[in-house]
Amino acid sequence: MKKEKETVNNEISESQNTVIAETLQDSQAELESKIKGIYSDYKEKNRAVRKFDRKLYTTIGIIIIIMAIAGVFWTVFNSVIWINKLLKPDESKYLNLIEPTVIADTPSFENISELNDTTKITFAVWDILLHSNLDIYDKSFDVVFVPQSDIEQSLTKMFGDCPVTHKTITIGQYTILFNEVKKHYVIPTKPDYFSYYPSIKKVYENKEDGYTTVTVALYADIPSWQKDLERVQTSAVKYMKYTIIKNKITKIENVSSKYGIFNI
Numbered sequence: 001m002k003k004e005k006e007t008v009n010n011e012i013s014e015s016q017n018t019v020i021a022e023t024l025q026d027s028q029a030e031l032e033s034k035i036k037g038i039y040s041d042y043k044e045k046n047r048a049v050r051k052f053d054r055k056l057y058t059t060i061g062i063i064i065i066i067m068a069i070a071g072v073f074w075t076v077f078n079s080v081i082w083i084n085k086l087l088k089p090d091e092s093k094y095l096n097l098i099e100p101t102v103i104a105d106t107p108s109f110e111n112i113s114e115l116n117d118t119t120k121i122t123f124a125v126w127d128i129l130l131h132s133n134l135d136i137y138d139k140s141f142d143v144v145f146v147p148q149s150d151i152e153q154s155l156t157k158m159f160g161d162c163p164v165t166h167k168t169i170t171i172g173q174y175t176i177l178f179n180e181v182k183k184h185y186v187i188p189t190k191p192d193y194f195s196y197y198p199s200i201k202k203v204y205e206n207k208e209d210g211y212t213t214v215t216v217a218l219y220a221d222i223p224s225w226q227k228d229l230e231r232v233q234t235s236a237v238k239y240m241k242y243t244i245i246k247n248k249i250t251k252i253e254n255v256s257s258k259y260g261i262f263n264i
Contacts, residue, residue, distance in 0.1 A: 091200045094214045097158060097249065098242055100126035102198040102218055106240070108254045112159045120164045124154035125176055125187055134189055145184045160248040194221045196237065214242045215255065236261070 104122040109115055128134075128146055132154075137144040148166050155162040166185075168178045172193045177186040202215040217236035239259045243251035 091203060093247070094203065094212070094242075094244065095198065095200055096131060097244070097247065098214065098216060099130060099198060100124075100154075100158065101249065101252070102216065102240075103130075103193075103195045105195055106252055108240075108252050110251055112162050112249070117165045117167060118169045120155055120162060121151060121166070121169050121176070121185075122171055123158060124151040124164075125169075125171065125185070127154040127158060129187070129189075129191070139189070142190065143186050143188050145179075145182070146187050148178070148183045148185065151185060158249055160246075160250075197221050199236075201239070210245060211250075212244045214244060216240050216242065217259075 100123050103126045104119065106119070106123070107115070112120070128150060132150070134144050137146055139145070151166070152162075152164065155164060166178050166180075166183075169176045171191065174188055174191050174193070178184075179186065196218040198216045198218060200214060201217050202213075204213045206212065216239065218238050218240060219235075220237050236259070238254065238256040238261055241253040241255045242249055243253075
């Protein structure tokens with residue numbers, strides 16, 4: 001009886017062990033299957049992430065390259081502009097210097113002493129009207145009273161040593177009266193006068209010999225109401241070449257023939 005009982009217990013134990021083993025085997029297989037599924041999902045997601053990252057990094061790299069190229073071009077472009085500004089002559093100072101002579105329609109000359117007093121005084125009058133503060137002078141209605149010393153200073157500024165005999169002159173329809181007693185000129189503040197306006201075409205600085213030549217195109221001035229009309233002639237009327245030494249005009253030549261303009 002005891003043996004039979006032991007036999008039954010052994011059979012039950014073996015059966016239990018078998019069930020436990022099968023259960024463990026099934027759990028392990030299920031666990032492995034789940035692990036494989038998780039790993040597959042991870043690989044798939046990781047592949048998609050890596051693909052997205054590659055596209056993102058490629059895009060960022062292209063943008064950085066484009067920005068770098070643009071930066072190089074910007075630097076080179078601005079460097080060229082800066083160098084040109086550094087090396088290019090200041091045209092404005094030459095324009096201010098020659099403008100009074102352009103409006104006065106200066107003739108050619110080898111030396112300022114060749115010009116008469118009327119022309120010299122005309123230069124000075126236009127220089128004062130263009131570049132001086134007229135508020136510093138005494139006024140009466142639409143005229144200012146300019147001392148003869150200021151006329152002389154203007155001539156010195158433009159030509160250096162430039163002696164002149166003061167007298168009354170005429171500019172267009174205006175009389176520039178010289179008062180010999182008070183030693184001043186009576187000059188209209190806003191004369192309605194049409195002449196030429198300049199445009200600098202070429203500046204050549206010879207630093208070795210210390211002189212500068214400025215070639216200027218002269219255009220006929222016109223009333224403001226005509227400036228937008230197509231029929232208005234816009235080509236230069238003539239060309240003048242100025243020789244300047246130490247910011248003083250020493251010589252003026254008519255070089256219109258070099259630009260195909262004759263009978264000036």
